[in-house]
Amino acid sequence: MNIYVLMKRTFDTEEKIAISGGKINEEGAEFIINPYDEYAIEEAIQVRDANGGEVTVISVGNEEAEKQLRTALAMGADKAVLINTEDDLEEGDQYTTAKIIGEYLKDKEVDLILAGNVAIDGGSGQVGPRVADALDIPYVTTITNLEINGTNVTVTRDVEGDSEVIETSLPLLVTAQQGLNEPRYPSLPGIMKAKKKPLEELELDDLDLDEDDVEAKTKTIEIYLPPQKEAGRVLEGELANQVKELVQLLHSEAKVV
Amino acid sequence: MGRKVLVLGEVRDGSLRNVSFEAVAAAKTVAEGGEVVGVILGESVSALGAELIQSGADRVVVVESDKLAQYTTDGYSQALMAVINEEDPEGLVLGHTALGKDLAPKIASKLNSGLISDATAVEEAGGNLVFTRPIYSGKAFEKKIVTDGLVFATVRPNNIAPLEKDESRSGDVSTLSVDIKDLRTVIKEVVRKATEGVDLSEAKVVVAGGRGVKSEEGFEPLKELANVLGGAVGASRGACDAEYCDYSLQIGQTGKVVTPDLYIACGISGAIQHLAGMSNSKVIVAINKDPEANIFKVADYGIVGDLFEVVPMLTEEFKKLKVHS
Numbered sequence: 001m002n003i004y005v006l007m008k009r010t011f012d013t014e015e016k017i018a019i020s021g022g023k024i025n026e027e028g029a030e031f032i033i034n035p036y037d038e039y040a041i042e043e044a045i046q047v048r049d050a051n052g053g054e055v056t057v058i059s060v061g062n063e064e065a066e067k068q069l070r071t072a073l074a075m076g077a078d079k080a081v082l083i084n085t086e087d088d089l090e091e092g093d094q095y096t097t098a099k100i101i102g103e104y105l106k107d108k109e110v111d112l113i114l115a116g117n118v119a120i121d122g123g124s125g126q127v128g129p130r131v132a133d134a135l136d137i138p139y140v141t142t143i144t145n146l147e148i149n150g151t152n153v154t155v156t157r158d159v160e161g162d163s164e165v166i167e168t169s170l171p172l173l174v175t176a177q178q179g180l181n182e183p184r185y186p187s188l189p190g191i192m193k194a195k196k197k198p199l200e201e202l203e204l205d206d207l208d209l210d211e212d213d214v215e216a217k218t219k220t221i222e223i224y225l226p227p228q229k230e231a232g233r234v235l236e237g238e239l240a241n242q243v244k245e246l247v248q249l250l251h252s253e254a255k256v257v
Numbered sequence: 258m259g260r261k262v263l264v265l266g267e268v269r270d271g272s273l274r275n276v277s278f279e280a281v282a283a284a285k286t287v288a289e290g291g292e293v294v295g296v297i298l299g300e301s302v303s304a305l306g307a308e309l310i311q312s313g314a315d316r317v318v319v320v321e322s323d324k325l326a327q328y329t330t331d332g333y334s335q336a337l338m339a340v341i342n343e344e345d346p347e348g349l350v351l352g353h354t355a356l357g358k359d360l361a362p363k364i365a366s367k368l369n370s371g372l373i374s375d376a377t378a379v380e381e382a383g384g385n386l387v388f389t390r391p392i393y394s395g396k397a398f399e400k401k402i403v404t405d406g407l408v409f410a411t412v413r414p415n416n417i418a419p420l421e422k423d424e425s426r427s428g429d430v431s432t433l434s435v436d437i438k439d440l441r442t443v444i445k446e447v448v449r450k451a452t453e454g455v456d457l458s459e460a461k462v463v464v465a466g467g468r469g470v471k472s473e474e475g476f477e478p479l480k481e482l483a484n485v486l487g488g489a490v491g492a493s494r495g496a497c498d499a500e501y502c503d504y505s506l507q508i509g510q511t512g513k514v515v516t517p518d519l520y521i522a523c524g525i526s527g528a529i530q531h532l533a534g535m536s537n538s539k540v541i542v543a544i545n546k547d548p549e550a551n552i553f554k555v556a557d558y559g560i561v562g563d564l565f566e567v568v569p570m571l572t573e574e575f576k577k578l579k580v581h582s
Contacts, residue, residue: 013510013530017396024397035511094362095371120510121393124374126362129330133366138441139330141359144504154445159355160456161505165446178511179504215405217371221387222400226537232557234548242560243567246542247574249558254540256519257462257486257575 001053002108003044006101006115006128007072009065010034013120019223033068036116039176042183043146044114045076051148053111054078058104060097062086066199073194074186080199088204093216094126100214101127102134103207110135110171117142117175125175132173140166142177259291260408262348263341266297266309266317267356273297273305275459276352276412278419281313283412285420286379287348287386294318294344298336300326306430313420316428318344324437327447328356331440334363339435341368346407353411354458361411370407377416377516394510394533414459415516450503455489457506462488463517465508465535468495469524469545469564476502478568479523485575491515491535493525509534521571523564527552544568 011017012030019025033041044055056079057072059065069080083100085092105113113135115128125141132139144163145156151170156163158177186194204210235242250257264284266277284293295314297305299321306317320336337360341349349364351357353375365372377398378389385402388410392399403409457463464483466476476490483490491513492506508515510530520538525531527543527550535541536555543556544567553559560567 011393013533016529017393019397024393093371094374095365095369098362098366123390123392123394124372125358126365126372126374129359129362130366133363139363140442142355158505159447160458161503162450163448164444165448166442167445168442177504178507217403217405218373218401219404220399220401221385223392223397224399225397226395229536229555231554232541232559234553234559234561239560239562239566240570242562243570243574246558246560247571247578250519250540250542251578254519254557256540257578 001048001051001111003048003053003055004105004110004113005037005040005044005055005057005072005077006113006131007037007041007057007059007068008034008116008119009059009061009068010119010121017225019225022223024223031064031068033071034116034119036118036120036176036178038183039178039180040114040116041072041075041077042181043176046181047112047146047148056081058083058101060085060100069199070194071186073197073199074190075184076190079197082199082201083207084201084203088211089214091216091219092214093218094124094130095217096214098127098130098134100204100207100209101131103209104202105131105135110137112170113173115173115175117177128173128175137171137173138168139173139175140168141175143174144177144179146174146180259289260287260347261292261294261344262288262350263294263296263344263346264314264350265337265352265357266295266305267352267354268297268299268302268305273308274352274354275419276354276414277309278312279414279417280350280352280412281309282420283376283379283410283417284348284350285313286381287350287408287410289381291347294346296320296337296340298325298333303430303432310428310430311422311424311426314428317430319430319432320435321432322435322437324440327444329440329442329444330359330363331442332437333360334367335437336435337364338367340433343433348408351411353413357411361409365409368407370409371403371405373401373403373410376410376412379410379417391514391537394514395537396533413516415461450505455487457489457491457513458515460489460515460517462486462519462521463491463508463515463535463538464488464521464523465491465493465525466496466501466523467493467525468499470496470501473501475565478565478572482521482568482572482575485572485579486519488517488519493528493531522552522556523568525552526550527555
């Protein structure tokens with residue numbers, strides 16, 4: 001089976017966000033594999049172990065993403081591809097990324113593509129479905145279970161808390177929701193092996209794309225932090241009175257109930 | 258002047274969802290005086306057209322088919338694309354719901370257009386339509402504009418005020434016949450396990466529990482409080498990891514981002530990842546035994562105490578309030 005995973009390098013969830021020069025300040029920040037993409041990588045490895053084949057992890061970004069791709073290889077992926085846009089693109093959007101990945105995958109034999117359902121930085125959740133549409137294959141988003149039997153696939157999809165059991169078939173793209181699996185930590189032998197696994201680096205040129213083909217359709221004009229919340233009032237006195245006071249405050253002062 | 262904007266009226270359990278009225282308000286802004294055309298897809302939904310018009314749409318196009326009784330990506334994208342091809346709009350607005358998140362990127366791909374997902378506001382400023390959206394799960398915000406082609410956005414529930422309903426408004430509700438075929442995904446079963454009736458992302462009140470809830474049964478008093486307030490129950494990652502509740506309830510950087518009018522955090526310490534998912538709520542109440550808990554730093558009101566004492570007392574007080582008002 002030819003399995004592909006779409007991966008994004010993101011800020012660690014522990015990081016506080018600061019802005020300098022109108023941009024998110026990346027200096028000194030820790031970066032990780034987008035947590036939802038981690039589920040996708042884990043699932044891809046499990047599917048390969050059960051069905052045979054090969055897992056290729058793809059990332060669009062700059063050379064810094066090599067570190068996260070190596071981590072994916074250490075987890076057990078077989079190959080990694082970095083499409084490095086640093087020299088060609090100043091700004092892209094989801095259209096840009098999906099176009100690039102679609103172009104890379106269009107001549108490949110694809111059985112299954114996995115991606116996170118959303119990246120915790122940009123939070124758009126567009127790239128997976130856009131890629132599936134570009135390749136004209138079906139997709140199921142926010143999945144919590146995946147079973148493959150030959151080319152028949154049964155997936156469970158999280159829909160705002162309810163679950164749908166969906167039948168479909170390969171080739172297919174799915175996006176991972178929390179609960180799909182428990183991603184493994186790379187083992188020491190895994191980390192050693194990962195150093196020798198292939199990590200291919202491509203640029204737009206290698207995909208016969210130029211800047212104009214992937215030019216963003218949207219543009220960020222400002223980034224700002226939400227106003228700092230001031231610490232509120234911690235009530236005092238008898239617990240029963242505190243509760244009464246709180247209900248009054250919510251009713252009369254905050255007017256939310 | 259102005260642009261024609263399509264807006265999807267999302268149907269759930271036979272009614273239009275609140276977010277659709279908010280989407281109509283957003284579509285009005287995007288239209289800048291142009292026509293706002295509602296679109297309703299489903300099995301037997303044309304009767305809902307009038308309500309969408311009362312909420313601000315100028316007219317409504319309905320596509321009805323037994324193949325649209327349940328949402329599937331292929332079915333809904335075929336139906337919506339048929340309407341788009343017929344109407345040739347310059348703007349398109351959907352709710353950022355499970356349906357909108359699944360459908361919008363496919364439509365954007367088909368139209369080779371941009372898409373601004375999860376917008377919390379839209380305004381006209383300096384000759385541009387400027388959308389505001391949270392990034393880093395609400396730790397920051399960005400303002401975005403469309404630079405090429407269709408103005409296409411999904412709007413986050415609970416953020417854009419709907420227009421006041423005007424029952425005297427009337428408009429044309431027409432039907433477009435679409436031959437829906439080749440559905441590549443088939444829904445075999447739907448398991449309902451979400452909180453009774455109130456959807457977490459649209460709830461005006463959220464009562465959330467953390468590790469301090471201690472067990473699955475520990476969520477019972479929270480559910481009672483949520484019921485009295487007509488709200489939904491949520492949870493921190495800690496509570497989900499400890500298997501006190503389902504991951505579908507998780508609020509935070511991984512999990513749902515909610516912006517209710519009132520967020521009551523019970524036994525939640527307030528890790529940065531959790532705060533990302535709820536700190537933009539209008540009013541936050543924290544109940545925690547530990548006076549040093551981080552959650553008090555973002556709370557508008559706090560009670561230091563045992564949630565198993567405080568929450569049932571709160572439920573009783575709110576009940577009294579409801580009787581009096």
